[in-house]
Amino acid sequence: MTEPPRTLTNAALDRLPLFATDLEIATSIVGRARANYWLKAVLPTLERRGFPAQDPLHTGRAVPLVRKFYEDYLALPRAL
Template sequence: MTVDLLSQLPLFATDQQLAVAIVGKDRASMWVKTVIPQLEKKGFPRIDPLHDGRPVPLVRRFYEGYVGITAGFAAAAPDGKEDWSVWNRRRRAKRSADE
């Protein structure tokens, strides 16, 4: 069972709070120093100056897109009408060979 640490953060969280929730306490300082600047170039939410933190819902949405969760399941979509006659022919041929 996994715990969603982002859901336990305030609406606007510090980089340190986000880092602990996303990569864990051991890697948090490295993530803040090196990863956040790279992610900001890819659209990671900026710090809101009024709230002095990053909006957690937007951070979550960023990661959903980043890891492909919001890309959908197009790969699993049907590619057309199924031709069951092919399957039935193979099945009949296998039964004939087994007899």
């Protein structure tokens, strides 16, 4: 029996608005307890690796682009 393809699913990301703040994204990705660490230590590294930039007009990051970044970063196939 073959396993179905893995895709990035995260109900917390699904509940975010189209453009979310860094704190909202951090909480969705690593949880409330580790969100501040992710913001200070992880986010700068991810930005150097192509993490989606803040959109100045919407004052947040596009959540679909964050999802795509992690799918590529983790080498997961995209949902069809």
